[in-house]
Amino acid sequence: MGTLCIQLRTGTMMNMDTNVAVKLAKAALDKGHKVMMFGYGEGVFLIKEGQDPKRFPNVGKEVEALAKEGLEVAVCETCCIARGFKRGExxxxxxxxxxxxxxxxxxxxxxxxxxIAR
Amino acid sequence: MSILFVLLKAPHEYHSLDAMAALGGDDKIGALLLEDATLYAVFKDKKDEIVDAADEIFVMGEDLQARGFRLRPEDGFQEIDYPRAVDLIMEDYDKTITL
Amino acid sequence: MAESLLVLITKGPYGLEEAFAGARLALGCKVSGIMENAAILLIGDGTLNACMGQRSEAVGMPSNLAALQDFMDLEGVIYCVEQDLHQRVGEAEVLEGVNMITWDQAREVIGSYQLVNTF
Incomplete structure (x- = not known):
């Protein structure tokens, strides 16, 4: 089995890039691959706590579940600070x-x- | 070498697929179409462009179905799901380049 | 396991943050001590990032030229497809130290790096 790194640079709403990244990560994990995701730029919102979309899939919850299955996720701190996304959130x-x-x-x-970016 | 190009944007958001051909050269070129890029498989004026640029074209089935379309067997596109996409990325191709 | 990463910049300067972000990522990899074999390849509109005469202060943005220079200051290698630049703006003065290459050479560059990260 191999190791897959997914770099995500788009935010969690307004397009389906994040959904694609999460589906790809899940499918790779299910096949036994090691999977890591890195959020850069708008991609940092992938791991923002408290996401609560009314009609769309909650990628925050999906990522939380995948992290328990072995998905490693990190995002860029400089990008977080620029967007007011604080450590602890x-x-x-x-x-x-x-x-x-x-x-x-x-x-x-x-x-x-x-x-995964535009 | 083989390169799998990942396309996410709608066909008309790409000026052309020249970059795919230029980057791929004589290598085996695959195109993995996701989200709006699946419309390459149905847009009359764009279908030939991607057929000319890639040796193999893979279309994420759920993205195309969501938009109300299905593949025509005679066009030569391959409908795939996420587990197959993982195999393409991890095993069938040497590297991926997103455009 | 990968030992080399090519940052492929396809977007021009200032309309989008992509090119700047790509240059900073390449720099971050270079200084990491983990992925030191990182290089930058400019193609398409991305070739415009190498053009001299940029005045990023006119729009209050950080300089993409400076970001590329920072990378080269750490012995980072930058390639630029000459044909793409000429197609867009004709003869143009480019940042000293940037390697102007053909598409054939660009394909060789791509082939020599294990991972490609597009910006």
């Missing part, structure tokens, strides 16, 4: 991290990298 089991420490390591461990 992240979903349990996920991490506000950095490119230097987290994305670089994820990429180095990955067999494949998929960019």
């Amino acid at each position: 992240e979903i349990s089991g996920t991490k506000i991290g950095s490119i230097t420490n987290d994305f670089s390591r994820m990429a180095s461990e990955a067999d494949r990298l998929v960019t």
